[in-house]
Amino acid sequence: MDTRLLLISHAATAAQRAGRFPADEPLDARGRGETEAARARLALPADATVFASPAACARDTAAALGLVATPVDALADMHYGEWRGKRLAEIAAQAPHELAAWTREPDAAPPGGESFSQLVQRIGAWLDAPESNKTASRAANEENEATLGASAHARTIIAITHAPLVRAALVHALGASPAVFSRIEIAPLSVVELRRSRRGWTWWPAAIV
16 A cells, blocks of 8 residues: 655754754744644644654644654654754854764764764665564554554554654655755755655655645
């Protein structure tokens, strides 16, 4: 059966608005309000299987959208290493060359962190998990090791995750070079639709509004 995947980037956090690298912050009142407003205009399918990043902001976004989501480690945010929780301006002053490389080169990573190329590999493994795994889906979910293939019996999947993960999923689905990552912009609460059929993944307009 073909699979329809709706990737939703979580609502903006106070840390994002302050120009900080994420450090697992929950949504504040503004973020929850923006998500509830999005819920009113999004026609999300009621029968979808829902996954989310383990991050508080993603789980809060799912709840504000009225969704019950299973946390999945593969949907976790990019690992920012030593930059986690720090202001972008602070990194720009302390490590300008490393920051510049990170914004342009897919193989560059924060100290102790994850590169965009590694992110593409991570989400790609989740996207391409074989459908034969579906027999173990219940146990996998209970162990927080759910895969997309494990739920391939469901026609529609919703995944609440982070903008870098959505960008990486698009790169993987299109078979594009990770070097194009800086040309993809994903705003908070954006929805990207991917579909998997016998010919692989394709990118579709998200027809849910």
